[in-house]
Amino acid sequence: MKKPFVIAIDGASSTGKSTLAKGLAKALGFPHVDSGAMYRGVTLYVQQHGLIENKKVKTETLLSQLDDIHLRFEGDTFWLNGVDVSAEIRSMQVSEAVSLVAAIPEVRTFLVAQQRIMGANQSVVMDGRDIGTVVFPKADIKLFLTADVNIRAQRRFDELSAQNTLTSVAEVRNNLAERDHLDSTRAESPLVQAADAIVLDATQYTVESMRDHVLDLVAERLN
Ligand code: DC
Numbered sequence: 001m002k003k004p005f006v007i008a009i010d011g012a013s014s015t016g017k018s019t020l021a022k023g024l025a026k027a028l029g030f031p032h033v034d035s036g037a038m039y040r041g042v043t044l045y046v047q048q049h050g051l052i053e054n055k056k057v058k059t060e061t062l063l064s065q066l067d068d069i070h071l072r073f074e075g076d077t078f079w080l081n082g083v084d085v086s087a088e089i090r091s092m093q094v095s096e097a098v099s100l101v102a103a104i105p106e107v108r109t110f111l112v113a114q115q116r117i118m119g120a121n122q123s124v125v126m127d128g129r130d131i132g133t134v135v136f137p138k139a140d141i142k143l144f145l146t147a148d149v150n151i152r153a154q155r156r157f158d159e160l161s162a163q164n165t166l167t168s169v170a171e172v173r174n175n176l177a178e179r180d181h182l183d184s185t186r187a188e189s190p191l192v193q194a195a196d197a198i199v200l201d202a203t204q205y206t207v208e209s210m211r212d213h214v215l216d217l218v219a220e221r222l223n
Pocket of ligand 1: 179
């Protein structure tokens with residue numbers, strides 16, 4: 001069997017990581033794992049079970065229930081305990097709480113273990129915050145995406161509007177800025193660029209030109 005080829009994509013929210021990851025996965029025939037969906041899935045579980053109050057997660061109770069949380073990807077569909085929650089995990093309500101849940105070390109250990117299994121025996125494109133630093137420090141290619149916060153806010157706003165979510169660009173920008181801060185300053189696996197990551201400024205590319213550029217890099221490494 002050919003050795004699995006792991007592509008790790010990290011960067012802040014709404015820099016286009018998932019779009020790039022999906023494009024690469026499709027072109028290469030690899031599965032795509034959106035690790036952010038997993039943190040969002042645990043957050044939705046927390047909200048459904050009343051495990052958050054006044055921005056405080058009831059951590060002990062959550063940890064005692066971790067084994068009851070079953071997450072699964074099926075193509076672009078994401079399942080939480082047998083229910084398709086692909087749309088629900090993108091809500092502003094989940095976005096506003098997810099950084100709190102993602103900062104809990106035991107939640108990270110729980111999800112990182114599952115992410116490692118997904119790339120252990122098969123090639124994969126995985127995107128998130130700590131994929132090149134923690135989940136797959138030996139990934140075959142590591143990419144770190146950046147983009148101007150205003151462009152990121154507009155992208156996310158357009159996505160939410162397409163789903164008929166009532167919000168404003170300013171509200172989305174504030175949420176992004178707050179999450180950037182929480183995600184990069186948390187003690188456990190903060191968002192940092194791996195020393196050997198290739199930095200891509202999404203503002204400089206179209207979706208297709210970025211994908212094609214990365215496909216060239218992948219082809220070089222595969223040969
Ligand atoms: O990529 P996203 O916006 O869907 O991610 C949701 C949240 O999950 C984000 O605020 C940070 C967290 N996250 C993380 O801590 N580590 C990852 N590998 C992926 C996401």
